[in-house]
Amino acid sequence: MNNYVYIFHPWHNLGLYRMTLAEYAERIEEVKRDKPLDEQDLRLHYLGMAFILPDQAQAEWDKAWAEWDKAWAEWVKAQAEWDKARAEWDKARAELVKAQAELDKAWHKKLCHPNCGWTPENKDIFAGGKSLAVLATQKEKP
Numbered sequence: 001m002n003n004y005v006y007i008f009h010p011w012h013n014l015g016l017y018r019m020t021l022a023e024y025a026e027r028i029e030e031v032k033r034d035k036p037l038d039e040q041d042l043r044l045h046y047l048g049m050a051f052i053l054p055d056q057a058q059a060e061w062d063k064a065w066a067e068w069d070k071a072w073a074e075w076v077k078a079q080a081e082w083d084k085a086r087a088e089w090d091k092a093r094a095e096l097v098k099a100q101a102e103l104d105k106a107w108h109k110k111l112c113h114p115n116c117g118w119t120p121e122n123k124d125i126f127a128g129g130k131s132l133a134v135l136a137t138q139k140e141k142p
């Protein structure tokens, strides 16, 4: 006989969960000791539905768990690779943004309306006025 019990919802946000008999006993005491009275009926109901798997089913569970664990390890590895790629992407993006700002700074003044209020620091075409007529009344910027 194995030493595990299976329980749906031993914590409010969990589905099926496996714990040792000692953990199970402690969880019941924890609910009685720490949880609000208006939650205890439902929590203890679910805890009371705990069951022990027959040995064959336990072996199948262990096998499925090992497969899950392997898949989890693969996911962790992929996550690390993704994080590394994301960091490289962030770095490249920062370089692109910097190059765009330098391009804007170098060429905007030469090519745009002489009184355009837009700047790389204040990206607002209305900063100098909301119409060509208003821009035309402004003194040309040096």
Ligand SMILES: [Zn+2]
Residues within 6 Å of the ligand: 108, 112, 113, 116, 117, 118
């Ligand atoms: Zn402009």
